[in-house]
Amino acid sequence: MQSVSGGDVEVASRYTVRSVARAIRLMEIVADGPPDGQSLSDLARALGTSKSTTLALARTLATSGLLRDTRPGPRYTLGTALIRLGDIARNQLPIGSLCRPLLVEMADLTKMTARVAICDGGFPVFIERVDGPGSVRFHTPLGQREVPYASAAGKAILATMSEAEIRALCGQTGLQARTAHTITDVDSLLDNLALARSHGFAVDDEEDAEGIFCVGATFFGYDGSCAGAVSVTGIKGDLPAWRMNELGQTVRRYADRVSEILGGARYSDRAGAIEARP
Amino acid sequence: MQSVSGGDVEVASRYTVRSVARAIRLMEIVADGPPDGQSLSDLARALGTSKSTTLALARTLATSGLLRDTRPGPRYTLGTALIRLGDIARNQLPIGSLCRPLLVEMADLTKMTARVAICDGGFPVFIERVDGPGSVRFHTPLGQREVPYASAAGKAILATMSEAEIRALCGQTGLQARTAHTITDVDSLLDNLALARSHGFAVDDEEDAEGIFCVGATFFGYDGSCAGAVSVTGIKGDLPAWRMNELGQTVRRYADRVSEILGGARYSDRAGAIEARP
């Protein structure tokens, strides 16, 4: 039951359905596995169940299209029904459907990859991505909780929080170096965030991936809380340093337009309130 | 989905897990429901199970992020984990990740919405969509099996099949009118497909939605079979009729580039073989 070992824990709460939890873990295993799929035996081993049980789960998922049975060959990959559900999920998030035209515009204008993240308990979760014309494709997964301290969107979100909240959040996750430029010290991060606050946008200067930079700015919901952030991503060498501020203002402007659509206050109208927080 | 009768049937095959099947149906119900979610009682009614059972299922899905518990308020919507899984699913389809840059280019060049569909047993399933700059956003769901006879991508796929196969497929689905322009008669459809075959691209002229047109062309996998189709979608009035052919050639060219990437033959090299089929 309560195996505390490294892997996922079997949380056998009374109000949870075991076979469903297993089926979900099965999908996660397929998702994290190689793109060309895994065999049934592989899945059974990874899931820790017998082959027959795994087969029953996989069959059930496959008949609904959540898994895809690519026979012959390695076997199971994720199915097209997940594309459908993911697409609908993005539309059910109000922000997703509202932002898409703005992202297209922003990607077209900046020739960079534009993204939008929602704020999930202080963590950024990117829910939409639009590649700019001719832009290089980056490895930018959607729908995942990212660490907040090493991305422009994440830092923009952090910048709306109080010092205490920021310290608490960083205490949870720790500040792990992802490149040589990652800020791994809370005080430096706070300085950096103060700068972002005064500029109205946050910059990720090769802190998440070598040679890649991002610029992000937050938008606010009707209740005044930080709802998320938009950001653009590009190759460091493509943009002269003196144009960074101009780009920041552009992103800031798009974020304000999102705020307006959501019925929230623009950043400039809030700036005082944010800086006044303890 | 393919619910023939009113409600889905409880297919209790030996090799299927009931609770998992129910959980999946629960997600489908949430997906097909209103964007702002449904209450637990609504879900229980729609699923035909008791509230306690539904709660256990929903809780299990929610703890994994597949469902989102938007409290307070109507309650359950699809969760961000589905965005993640859907994104990975698109990347696990080889065509998805390969086509995206081409779609961006195509959308940028034509100023229209570009899409790519894979061929799933003769039916088109759109797996990727890139909106062009300033293009109107259409209701274009991803990951769904669409009817083949009323879309450019679908007709392009049909055009690679034999008359017997086409008749069989149309017999399955029937030819239902979606607008006043939909082709509802098999012989007319065959004529239309012959035209598409000779042109190298298929046209949907307001046959799926009033005022909307599409142009699509097929690409081929390494084994020579039809792997899918790319298409562009726009507003009928925006394009003068005499430019239709030019647009078709453009789409044809992009489809050929996909074929090359997949290691398949270009359309022109196959045309003879296709027309020679019984």
Add this chain to the structure above:
DNA sequence: TCATACGTTCGGTACAGCCGAACATTCTGG
């Protein structure tokens, strides 16, 4: 040729999933 992997089928049994009843809580309308 054998040996070892694979996916699949099937019985039997323990236990997990399911329902219904009863609970607290919020919403609705008179």
Add this chain to the structure above:
DNA sequence: CCAGAATGTTCGGCTGTACCGAACGTATGA
């Protein structure tokens, strides 16, 4: 302001199903 009906939640207990292990046929490689 209160009655009534909706909601979400908890719990006991029986039923039946989800699970495992063993045995099957088949594909792959030594």
